Amino acid sequence: MTEFRVMGVVNVTPDSFSDGGLYLDRDAALAHARELEQQGAAILDIGGESTRPGAAPVAEEEELRRAVPVIAALSQGGGRAQISIDTSKVVVARAALEAGATLVNDVTAFRGDPEMAELVAGTGADCCLMHMLGQPRTMQEDPRYTDVVSEVAAFLEERMAFAIAHGVPEERIMLDPGIGFGKTLEHNLELLRRLGEIVALGRPVVVGTSRKSFLGRLTGRDVGDRVPGTIATNVLAYLAGARVFRVHDVAAVHDALTVTAATVSAPWRSPTSTTRQTTPRKSAPSPR
Ligand code: HH2
Numbered sequence: 001m002t003e004f005r006v007m008g009v010v011n012v013t014p015d016s017f018s019d020g021g022l023y024l025d026r027d028a029a030l031a032h033a034r035e036l037e038q039q040g041a042a043i044l045d046i047g048g049e050s051t052r053p054g055a056a057p058v059a060e061e062e063e064l065r066r067a068v069p070v071i072a073a074l075s076q077g078g079g080r081a082q083i084s085i086d087t088s089k090v091v092v093a094r095a096a097l098e099a100g101a102t103l104v105n106d107v108t109a110f111r112g113d114p115e116m117a118e119l120v121a122g123t124g125a126d127c128c129l130m131h132m133l134g135q136p137r138t139m140q141e142d143p144r145y146t147d148v149v150s151e152v153a154a155f156l157e158e159r160m161a162f163a164i165a166h167g168v169p170e171e172r173i174m175l176d177p178g179i180g181f182g183k184t185l186e187h188n189l190e191l192l193r194r195l196g197e198i199v200a201l202g203r204p205v206v207v208g209t210s211r212k213s214f215l216g217r218l219t220g221r222d223v224g225d226r227v228p229g230t231i232a233t234n235v236l237a238y239l240a241g242a243r244v245f246r247v248h249d250v251a252a253v254h255d256a257l258t259v260t261a262a263t264v265s266a267p268w269r270s271p272t273s274t275t276r277q278t279t280p281r282k283s284a285p286s287p288r
Contacts, residue, residue, distance in 0.1 A: 004238060004261060006254050007043040007084065007246040008036030009210065012066040017052035018211045018223045018248055029070045030077075037081045040254035043103065044079075045246060046070050046096070047086030051107050051181070053140040053213075060091050068095045075100020084128070088112030090119050097123050107132055107181065109159040110166075121167030128174045128206050128244075129159045133182025143182040149194045152177050157201055174244060176206040179233075180214060188214045192236055199241035208246035209233040210253075231256045239264070 012029045014021045023029035033044045048066035049058040071083055084103035085096035090113040093104045102125050109129035110116045120127045131152045133143050145151050156175045164170055177191045177198050191198075192209075199205050209215065215229035216222065227249045234245045234253050238260050247253045 003243065004257050005042040005244045006040055006250050006257070007045050007206070007244055008033070008039070008041030008081075008250045009246060009248045010036065010044055010046045010070065011050065012046060012048050012070055013050045013058075015052070015055060016047075016050045017213075020050065024066070026069050026073070030073050033070065033074055033081075034077070034079065036250045037079050039251035041081050041250045043082045043084050043244070044074065045084040045086050045105055046074075046101070047105075048092065049087065051136045053136060053180075055136045057137075060089055063087065063089060063092050064095055067092065068099050071096050071101050072099040082126075088116070090115045094119055097125055102126060103128065106130070107178065109156070110163060111159075117163050117166035117168060120163070120172070124172070126172045126174065127163065127168060128176055129156060129163065130176035130206075131155050131178035131181065136181075139182035143184060143187065145187065148183065148187045148190050149197050152191065153197050153201060156198065160201070160203065170203070174204045174206050175201055176208065176246075179207060179209050180212045183214075185214045185217050188212075192233060192240070195237055195240035195242060204244055205237075205242040206244040206246060207234065207237040207242045209237070210247040210249065227252050235260050 010023060010029055010033045011019050012023055014024050023032045036044060046067050048063040067085060074083055082103055083101040084105045085093055085101040086105045087093050088106050088108040093116060104120050104125050105128040106116055107130045133139060160173055163173055175198060179188050179191060210230050211223050211226040215226040219229050230247060230249060231253055235256055238257055245253055245257065
């Protein structure tokens with residue numbers, strides 16, 4: 001069966017768009033992370049700064065204070081999930097890697113901090129390079145592209161070359177089109193529709209549609225009621241070739257992808273198909 005990995009979101013923040021304040025306390029974040037792992041998360045993405053549209057930047061010390069103790073405790077707990085740090089600050093990434101993280105999820109794709117590429121190269125960590133147009137504070141104010149998909153693909157290709165030039169092995173790189181980061185509803189849908197063009201860059205593609213506002217625009221649903229939309233977009237992304245799915249609702253998306261992966265990868269057999277049928281039914285079509 002074709003592999004996929006679900007990346008469970010653990011936001012240790014007061015202001016994340018869908019779960020802000022729920023896991024700000026270290027023990028609450030830890031319990032949530034363990035629950036997501038139980039539900040099938042192969043990666044736990046720990047973040048101490050919201051990147052929702054309009055979010056204010058968080059000071060380095062505060063981001064460290066929120067994220068690193070959760071990572072340290074998770075790592076000491078010996079779970080099987082890979083630990084990811086969602087940050088664009090090299091100081092936070094370094095402390096997270098020292099505490100046990102092995103993946104840097106940088107929504108600025110190494111543009112936020114000039115030393116991030118060297119850190120990832122030197123520590124042998126995996127990384128996720130994501131496309132974003134502008135900065136979180138203003139990115140949703142009239143984003144424009146001539147062709148969103150080819151511009152995102154060109155950006156990711158350039159960022160991947162930058163990372164490789166700084167010593168990051170290509171096989172450690174994942175790419176993410178950055179759904180909702182400086183994109184209108186139409187841009188997001190176009191990216192999902194033509195995701196194959198990002199997959200064609202040759203690295204595992206990560207998608208993050210979970211509970212995002214474009215799903216609310218399509219369905220009229222509030223943030224907590226966007227699981228069906230999240231599932232639909234993740235299944236579509238899987239069929240287009242994406243392999244890592246960053247979500248809040250791990251159990252639901254894991255089930256949906258398990259069924260999708262099984263369906264597309266193997267011919268369906270009925271539970272009785274091992275019993276040979278000796279008398280062909282009259283209505284059976286003749287073999288060609
Ligand atoms: N989306 C968010 C944050 N980090 N990282 C990647 N690679 N891809 C994404 O699509 C992505 C991301 C935003 O979601 P969330 O963390 O739930 O919200 P907030 O930024 O408000 O904490």
